[in-house]
Amino acid sequence: MTFGTGDINGIGVFWDKHGDDTYLSLLEPAYGQSRLEGVTGLRELMLTLGLFVDGGGKDNYLLLPETDPQNKLPDTALNTQSLATNPVAGNDRTWCRPTKPRYVKMAYGCGIDAQ
Structure with missing residues (x-):
């Protein structure tokens, strides 16, 4: 789970007010x-x-390679230029996604990256 995840009838909020940021995740959804x-x-x-x-x-919004079975960051510095871009989340976008592992009526996940 990553930034702004609601887990098992909880509410999770991530808010970054402004600034240039780089977000890294191992998997989508995030x-x-x-x-x-x-x-x-x-x-x-x-x-x-x-x-x-x-x-x-x-x-x-970048995806880390899935090479480590324990989902750990590499010990060496990352070259962010070589990482894949997240296919859903992105700069100046809005997104919503279904619940994991399956759709549930009262569960929602959404994000916005404002200009």
Whole structure:
């Protein structure tokens, strides 16, 4: 889970007011997502919300290579020029995504990167 994740009927908010930022994630979805596991009974009726807000600046959303089975950062410096761009989150974009691992009616994940 990364920035702005709502997990199991919780609310997660990430807010960066302004500035030029580089965000790194190992997997997509990232940046404003909701997650539920073992949904039964009331859990499916209660809100789970993940919200990611970047208020401005020139930002980069990059995906780290999936080479380490323990999802650790490499010991050496990263060359960000060689990393893939996140296919959903991005500079000057708005995005919403379904709940992981499956769609649940009261679970939402959204993000915005404002100009």
